[in-house]
Amino acid sequence: MTIVYITGGGDYHHARPDCPGITGGQKTADVHSWTAHPVEEVPLSEARQRGKAEACTKCRGASLMSGSA
Numbered sequence: 001m002t003i004v005y006i007t008g009g010g011d012y013h014h015a016r017p018d019c020p021g022i023t024g025g026q027k028t029a030d031v032h033s034w035t036a037h038p039v040e041e042v043p044l045s046e047a048r049q050r051g052k053a054e055a056c057t058k059c060r061g062a063s064l065m066s067g068s069a
């Protein structure tokens with residue numbers, strides 16, 4: 001089973017909980033005094049069901065690039 005990381009406010013799932021795509025969003029929320037969405041660790045199947053079928057281009061893209069290099 002593939003485990004991915006999602007946040008309530010994100011459109012993508014992430015390969016890493018410390019992905020810049022997640023932490024960057026949290027910082028943006030902090031600056032604007034928005035409520036930051038907690039990171040959830042879920043199976044890929046659940047991420048898809050929740051509308052986050054697309055992989056984040058930052059973390060997933062980086063891992064793909066390093067794998068092919």
Ligand SMILES: [Zn+2]
Pocket residue numbers: 013014015016019020021022056057058059060
């Ligand atoms: Zn990511």
